[in-house]
Amino acid sequence: MSSRVFWGFGLVVAGGLLLAANLGLVSPAVWGVLWRMWPLVLVLWGVSLLLRPLGRAGAIITAVIVLLTAAGVVGYAVYFAPGGVQSGELVLDQPLAPEVEKVSVKIAVGGVAVDLDGAAPEGCLATGRLGYHGPPPEVDCDVAADRAELELRSAPGPTRVAGLPSPVWVIHLNPAPVYTIDVSAGACALDIDLSALKVEEFHLDGKASSVVVTFGDQGLDLTGRIDLKAGSLTLRVPRRVGVEITAASTLADNNLEEAGFERSGSRWVSQGFEAKTDRFTFTVNAVVGSVRVEWTD
Structure with missing residues (x-):
């Protein structure tokens, strides 16, 4: 030419x-x-x-x-370029039907920072704000008898914009129902505080995420599955709860022994696990990345 x-x-x-x-x-x-x-x-x-x-x-x-x-x-x-795409915040204000006792929450995000807790006011299933660049997030909620399913999804396509910080999702859930929580995340930071919630199942699929999950003394058993392609995972758990972690892969970087866990093959259990009233059982797959357990009391 x-x-x-x-x-x-x-x-x-x-x-x-x-x-x-x-x-x-x-x-x-x-x-x-x-x-x-x-x-x-x-x-x-x-x-x-x-x-x-x-x-x-x-x-x-x-x-x-x-x-x-x-x-x-x-x-x-x-x-x-900043200003080249639509940016904003979607207000999350989902009412809680009086008959709902169990809720399935599914969250699918890309390059978004997520801050989740159990601080929704009475009468609301979920409140907060969902930041975005590009098309706004999608929110769906279905109620059938005493069960509800809440889905929060990033719109398809890129969520990062040069010169602008990553969008932030702030999500408050109501502490009354019993939850199953399923999170699928891309490259992002997740701060998930479940200490005020009752959670019977927790699933996380993270690609390159920095994840902190805080659990409370909720009065019921919990099972969880965590797949982390890369990044870091910190589980913050009350010492009164028994914790069992089954490694689905080699946990190359972990502090489980220092945290008082006993190992048997791919299974790690906290001290006195069998005698605990409440037990949290996790399957963790994190070949690349770190896994930490911190006791909150």
Whole structure:
């Protein structure tokens, strides 16, 4: 591709972006995103050198590659620049039907920080705010007899925007029902405080997450399954509760022995587990990452 075509196309794109920024159609921050992608110029230059021996055919192929790359880069920059996508907070205010005794909560998030606790006021199943970049999150709640199912999902697509912090979800659940909680998370930080809740099942599937889960002396047994691809997991548990952890993989980095657990093969149990009234039983799969247990009293 000749330098005349290259620079002509570059001026058209730059002028179009400047005009769009001046008219408020795109954020001026788009230039910062474009600047971080400058190594692509070296890549395209290398491609043109490799294809030059093909003559006219090589020039056509190079031109097509440059055009497609430029379109993709501009689209990416416009979308991911602050102000280039819709951002906001969805208010969560889900009422609690009087007959509901058990609730299944399913949370699916991408690059979102989650702060969950049991502080919803009387008459509300869930309150809080769900931050987002791009399409707003999806909230569904179904009630059947004495059971309810609450689903909170990030909208499909990227949730991170260059120059802006990750969205934050603050979720308060009502402490009255008995819960099954299922969390599927991408690369994010999760602070899940269940100390005021009654939870009989807890499931977590995290890809590259930093997870802290705090449990209370809830008066009933709990079973849990935790799969952590990478990151860190901290379980904060009252000492009055017996804890059993079955390792579904080698827990390469853990403090279970220091926390007073006894090991038998892939099974770790806290001291006096069999004599405890309340028992928490977890299956943990965390090949890459750390697993910690902290006693809260």
